[in-house]
Amino acid sequence: MPDTYGADAPMTEAYEVTEPVAGLLLAAGGGRRLGGRPKALLEHRGRPLVEHAARALREGGCAPVHVVLGASAPEVRERAVLPGAVLVDNPGWADGMGSSLRAGLASLAGTDARAVLVLLVDQPGIGAAAVARVVAACRGPEALVSAAYDGRRGHPVAFGADRWAEIAADATGDRGARAYLKAREREIVLVECGDVARPYDIDTEEDLAHLEQASPRRATSSAE
Numbered sequence: 001m002p003d004t005y006g007a008d009a010p011m012t013e014a015y016e017v018t019e020p021v022a023g024l025l026l027a028a029g030g031g032r033r034l035g036g037r038p039k040a041l042l043e044h045r046g047r048p049l050v051e052h053a054a055r056a057l058r059e060g061g062c063a064p065v066h067v068v069l070g071a072s073a074p075e076v077r078e079r080a081v082l083p084g085a086v087l088v089d090n091p092g093w094a095d096g097m098g099s100s101l102r103a104g105l106a107s108l109a110g111t112d113a114r115a116v117l118v119l120l121v122d123q124p125g126i127g128a129a130a131v132a133r134v135v136a137a138c139r140g141p142e143a144l145v146s147a148a149y150d151g152r153r154g155h156p157v158a159f160g161a162d163r164w165a166e167i168a169a170d171a172t173g174d175r176g177a178r179a180y181l182k183a184r185e186r187e188i189v190l191v192e193c194g195d196v197a198r199p200y201d202i203d204t205e206e207d208l209a210h211l212e213q214a215s216p217r218r219a220t221s222s223a224e
Contacts, residue, residue, distance in 0.1 A: 019143070021135045022160065023062025024114035025053050025085075026105040027121035027178075028070025028093035038071040038123045039202060041079065044211045048080045049202070053121045058084065060131025062117055068100045068109050071092075098171035105164045115143045117158040118177070124210065125198030126155060132160050133191045146181070147197070148190040154199040157181065 027040040027050045034042075050067065051054060057065045066086045069076050070093020077087065091101040094221035101118070108116060115138045130147050134156050138143045143160035146153045157177065159167055170180045181188065200210055 007053050019114045019138050019140065020061055020112050020154075021138050022108050022111060022116045023054075023057030023060070023065040024068045024098060024101075024116050024118045024129070025050070025057060025065065026100045026104065026107070026118065026120060027053065027076070028068050028073075028090045029096065029097070029122070030071035030102045033110050034205065038076070040069065040076045041065075041072060042122075042202060042208075042211060044124045046213070048076070049121050049124055050076060050080045051082065052124050053119055054080075054082050054085050056127045056131050057117065057119055059128035060117075061135045062131065064111060064113070066104055068101060068104045069109075096172070096174035097176040098173050101171040102168045105168045108164070113161065114138075114141045115158050115160045116164070117156050119156045120201070122202040123155060123199060124202070126193075127197060129196035131156055132191040133193055133196070135189050137189055141176070142186060143189075144181075144187050145189045145191060147193040147199070149192075149194040149197075149199050151192070152189070153181070153185075153188065153190060154193075 029039045031037040031039050040048060042049045044052055054065055054067055055145040064086055066088055067082060068088045068090050070090045073089055086104055088107045091102050092099040117134055134145050134147050138158050141160040143158055145158040147156055167177050167180050171177060
């Protein structure tokens, strides 16, 4: 049976957003361990994963929402319905997640966002409820906030604007912000999300079991 986690889970809590927090969706991966199937286009509940993740950011209180595309970007643009999202092309996507993080942060220059929440496209078990909790914990341009699952740090993660330049400089290969976060563990505000989200990744053929087929009604409503 479908679970109640992820982008389609109902929001049961209300949070006050006190800072403008942008949403940054990293959706450029080519799915090397999935036979070269771009993760953004994997279907979950009848629609591409990129749609579910972008909706989680939007409904979780992020604005604006920027989506970094790479592998099969033209096809993603054609197939995915991403209302209001700013699409950012990363021609260097094959160099790893770090290049997508840099491209996404650069695209936010000039916005009024005082923080950005970063979400990965291959985690459909994380929805608006977890996003909203992390957004609500952001306080100012020095914020460093992460979702936690049974006390262990996971995604999504939010960075105050004062941290972006240093994060971008450190983001190389597939590390993303991993090294930056590891060096600042004591500064991170952890927000427990284990009751509203499941932080699994879609990385291998075996992981595809997490993706769900859609009922006709769900597939129709998701595309609206």
